[in-house]
Amino acid sequence: MTDSSRPTRIKVIRKSMKASPDQTESLLWGDCLFCTDAAMTDYDWVLVYDEFPRTPVGTIRNETEPLLCPPDQTILITVEPPSIKIYSRAYTSQFGTVLTTHSIRDLPHPGHTLGRGCLEWLYIKPMQEILDQKEFPKTKMLSTICSAKQHTHTMHKKRYDLTRYLADRLPELDWFGHGIREIENKTVAMDDYKYHLCVENHLEPxxxxxxxxxxxxxxxxxxxxxxPLATECFPQESFIPIPLDNPQKALEIIRKAMEDGEYEKRLPAIREARRLVLEKYNMFAQTAAVIHNHRETGTIRPGAMLKGRHVLRKNPLHALRELTDTLAYKIRSRGRRGTGTGA
Known part of the structure; x- marks a missing residue:
């Protein structure tokens, strides 16, 4: 049982964890305290964001964490879509809940939970500064962040080709990204701009x-x-859909929207979408919702360990299962249209 007078403490494990206590971060979201201290042992839940660190840090050795909370009080957040990464059953089965955008067919799990946009923001500012900001002066028109990657097994090639087509025809478009125009923080490519071109690397409901x-x-x-179902989360007027496979049509939509001043017309909807991201659609809010809905039934199991994907792969049986899961996904996706698999 946890002490109701203190926050629920969540140890956050991720690839980029730091060893030094002064480099750790903590965030209080409601009554949930998220902490990236790799040496933390006094916790109620464990949240693994994608993968374990590959090098020893804190209590984590050889991509394993001695589990000091009940196994059902563990959460995995998947980061990559199935066209890029398959999370093996050996890995996911360790967790009580998996927050994921993968369908339950692609990631079967008894604790499968749809995590809509349940990823860290790459727009990096102090959280309180983001929450407090009320005015957003805009002096430029249109930007995008798209790397030079042109992989064909994902949607990187289509994404690049669309961006290239638009950049050649829209002098207003400032193009940022790895291999194009490097930036360290997405604020540089967004804060001054009214419009932003967003193209996913994987298209699926x-x-x-x-x-x-x-x-x-x-x-x-x-x-x-x-x-295609983004309006289930955000107001219809808060974004403008464009076709990935019809660059000319996308160009027409973008030009008309900017000429008609759609940014100013849609500000209330954009503000509401921002509120929803800040209050509902982020990893902290969605993790807290899982914890609040959880019924405490498990007990700590002495000697229990959480293991990373790479250490599990050392078991030939687990490696084979991951390979078969990957092949099964490719076969299933071959008949899909627009999933980003390149099929």
């Missing part, structure tokens, strides 16, 4: 990423090629 949520946090109006 319920899959939208920080590409969309970051645009809302920065109070831009996104031109969006991605989740």
């Amino acid at each position: 319920h899959h939208w990423t920080e590409k969309l949520s970051d645009a809302f946090v920065a109070m831009t109006l996104p031109f969006y090629a991605g989740d």
Whole structure:
């Protein structure tokens, strides 16, 4: 049982964990305290964000964490879509809940929970500064962040080709990204702009990423090629859909929207979308919702361990299962249209 007078403490495990206590971070979300202290042992829940650190840090050795809470009080957040990464059953079965954009067919799990946009923002400012900001002066028109990657097994190639087509025809478009125009923080590519071009690397219902949520946090109006069901989460007027496979049509939509001043017209909807990201669609809010809905039934199991994907792969049986899961996904996706698999 946890002490109701103190926050529920969540140890956050991720690849980039720091060993030094002064480099750790903590965030209080309601009555949930999220902490990235790798040496933390006094916790109620464990949250693994994608993967374990590959090098020893804190209590984590050889990609394993001695589990000091009940096994059902563990959460995995998947970061990559199935066209890029398959999370093996050996890995996911360790967790009580999996917050994911993968369908339950692609990631079967008894604790499968749809995590809409449940990813870290790459728009980096102190949280309190983001929450307090009320005015958003805009001096520039249109930006995008798109790397030079042109992989064909994902949607990187289509994304790049659309961006290239638009950049060649829209002098207003400032193009940032790895291999194009490097930036350290997405604020540089968003804060001054009214509009932002957002193209996902994987197209499937319920899959939208920080590409969309970051645009809302920065109070831009996104031109969006991605989740066809995004209006289930955000006001219809808060973004403008564009077709990925019809660059000419996308160009017409973007030009008309800017000429008609759609940014100013849609500011109330954009503000509401931003509020939803800040209050509902982020990893802290969605993790807290899982914890609040949880019925405490488990007990700590002495000697229990959480293991990372790479250490599990050392077991030939687990490696084989991951390979078969990957092949099964490729076969299933071959008949899909627009999933970003390149099929």
